[in-house]
Amino acid sequence: MPTIVVEVMPKAELLDPQGKAVAGALGRLGKTRFSGVRVGKRFEITVAGHVDDAVLAEVQELADSVLSNSVIEDVVGIHVLEAPAGETH
Amino acid sequence: MRIGVVTFPGSLDDRDAQRAIRLAGAEPVALWHGEHDLHGVDALVLPGGFSYGDYLRAGAIASLSPIMAEVIDAANKGMPVLGICNGFQMLAEAHLLEGGLIRNDHGRFICRDQKLRIENNATDWTGSFEAGQEITIPLKNGEGGFTASADAIARLEGEGRVVARYLEVNPNGSLNDIAGVSNARGNVVGLMPHPEHAVEPGFGPDTADAMRSGVDGLTFFASAIERALVSR
Secondary structure: OOEEEEEEEEOOOOOOHHHHHHHHHHHHOOOOOOOOOOOOEEEEEEOOOOOOHHHHHHHHHHHHHHHOOOOOEEEEEEEEEOOOOOOOO | OEEEEEEOOOEOOHHHHHHHHHHHOOEEEEEEOOOOOOOOOOEEEEOOEOHHHHOOOOOOOHHHOHHHHHHHHHHHOOOOEEEEOHHHHHHHHOOOOOOEEEOOOOOOOEEEEEEEEEOOOOOOOOOOOOOOOEEEEEEEEOOOEEEOOHHHHHHHHHOOOEEEEEOOOOOOOOHHHEEEEEOOOOOEEEEOOOHHHOOOOOOOOOOOOOOOOOOOOHHHHHHHHHHHHHHO
16 A cells, blocks of 8 residues: 655754754764754555545645644655555555 | 533543632533533633643644534633643644644753743633732643744733743743743633642642642632633
């Protein structure tokens, strides 16, 4: 079955304490070339049937209304996942 | 007066809210998130906790619960609705209140007795406070950082819709030290700290008079009761 990926990130202007904590850990590991980390979310939505423009539009609507909160987050990507090699539909 | 308290999977403070309502002089009515029935209550409390594990975002899945259709409808018709902590997050996710709550800026869960100033004593839940009254009630959250666009903050401040503000310590990075906000009508209020945990001598925050004697939280519930009596 096809899978649609939705990626959501905290708004750039907001503090991202999770990312800051991870960045702090990288610093403690001596990974000094990495100056920042931001943590977001990736949703993988399995679709029963084939993906057409109407399905993508529905996912876009869900991404904006349910999967993200526009006050604090941005939807940064929606794409259809390529089927793994060998898998047939 | 009958005040409903909605229990969601993961609610923690529903029984405390019911007890607070009883101590304030009203009848608490236990409501279940999965029903489409408010059982004829006169006001509503969405309690604190970690509904649905706060997966997706804090309060987000709960804001889509069956009963929220009735809660949103009642709120839009003027029913007093108080969201406490997770309940505040639900009201923000349901777009009944402006803004959003994000992870505390210091990244840790915080639990403390928190001093607040009541900035608006004209809402349905703060009418029995003095203007500018300073109170202390418990605060406990991991995602209590109030945030909103610059426009929304200006609007909330300009219209007096900041209901309570943190004093002395900003415990979670909330913009403008905002601890609670209301809708334009003043019937829907969201509060990050917990009034239901400061309602009974012996179990509240310490005061200058005696240990654990703080009952400042009771006035939120008394306000809704008094408002109902006045408008009757």
